[in-house]
Amino acid sequence: MEEFVKADKTICILINQHGRVYYSNIDVAAAREHLEHFHIIDHLPVDYTINYNVGHYSITVDKVGLDEAEYYLILIQPHGNIYRYAYRDSFTGLYNRNYWEQLISGMMHRPIPKRFTLIVIDVDNLKSLNDNRGHLAGDKAIRIVGQSIRESIREQDIAIRYGGDEFFILLANTKKAIVEKVINRIRKSINRRCESENIHIEISAGTACSDSIHKLEKVITMADCNMYKEKKEKKIQVRQMADELIDLRQKLEALRDNLNRKVIQDSNISINEELLELSKKLDKLITKYLKYIQ
Structure with missing residues (x-):
């Protein structure tokens, strides 16, 4: 129904109670196609005006009296840009x-x-x-x-x-x-x-x-x-991971403390520098893991 999408004007159709097209501002065959496409016959009001939307279009159906007979006035209006913002x-x-x-x-x-x-x-x-x-x-x-x-x-x-x-x-x-x-x-x-x-x-x-x-x-x-x-399952996993990280943090802190003691006790300067560097790396690891468990 590409022709519907391209339509840029309000379509006006007047039908009788049996669904026969009495007037239309478009070709009668096209008007019938619109009635079928938008299921308009299924939405005919009893005694009041109804409005509803179908895709890019706003449909208004009103019951009117003409020549002592009852008809339905149907307006089909394209939303245009309003459609994009509405939906x-x-x-x-x-x-x-x-x-x-x-x-x-x-x-x-x-x-x-x-x-x-x-x-x-x-x-x-x-x-x-x-x-x-x-x-x-x-x-x-x-x-x-x-x-x-x-x-x-x-x-x-x-x-x-x-x-x-x-x-x-x-x-x-x-x-x-x-x-x-x-x-x-x-x-x-x-x-x-x-x-x-x-x-x-x-x-x-x-x-x-x-x-x-x-x-x-x-x-x-x-x-x-x-x-x-x-x-919920993710939260349980996070808590389990937090427990594991806390345990890891404690082990890292213990290892760091042992290294620091060795640095103080050992008189070998080159070894001290290596141990000190390793201790600094451990400090960084501890800081990194702390972020995930706070």
Whole structure:
């Protein structure tokens, strides 16, 4: 339906109660095509005006009386540039929450696949980035994650910045191996961008599958729970690593103290200098590890 996308004027169609085109400012055949494409017959009002959006267009349907008969006046208006701002997130270029709400309510003409996987992604360390490096770093993290998602999915998949640091991906596939590949591609893309941008970003991802749109609410809950489960497991791993680092720090400090004593006791100047240099290196290692456990 490329001709729809190129349309830049308001289309006016008047139909009777049986759906027959009574008047149109475009060709009658094209008017019928528009009625079918936008499912307008399915949205005819009983006794009031209705408005809804389909893709790039705003549809208004009003019941009117003419010549003692009832008709429906239909206006189809292209959003133009307004569409991009209404449904696109300016930070990432992904669809925004407004688009998601329209999509799941059935107001978008774009169909949701009967079988799909929902991926929920959350940035783990956004608060830390904002606190330690400022909100510009946090904004950069959001952009990097959004860009990585965009380049890691197919055209038929739908990516949403749901809000803050949370992202939704509606994947037209339910095979576990495919879903894992997509998530791995996103992680690799993030890591690659982080190296060039001198920033560290970590994400958690949760998934859930469905074969029916009516299960979508449950799918969102399941995917969200799985994402938080991954976050919890990461925190446990971090605590375990912290315990290991604390133990390593204690061993390094003990080794450093022994070296320092030998430096004082040994009268050989060349050996003292070597031991002193090694002690300095140990001090640097201890300082480095301390950063990760505080």
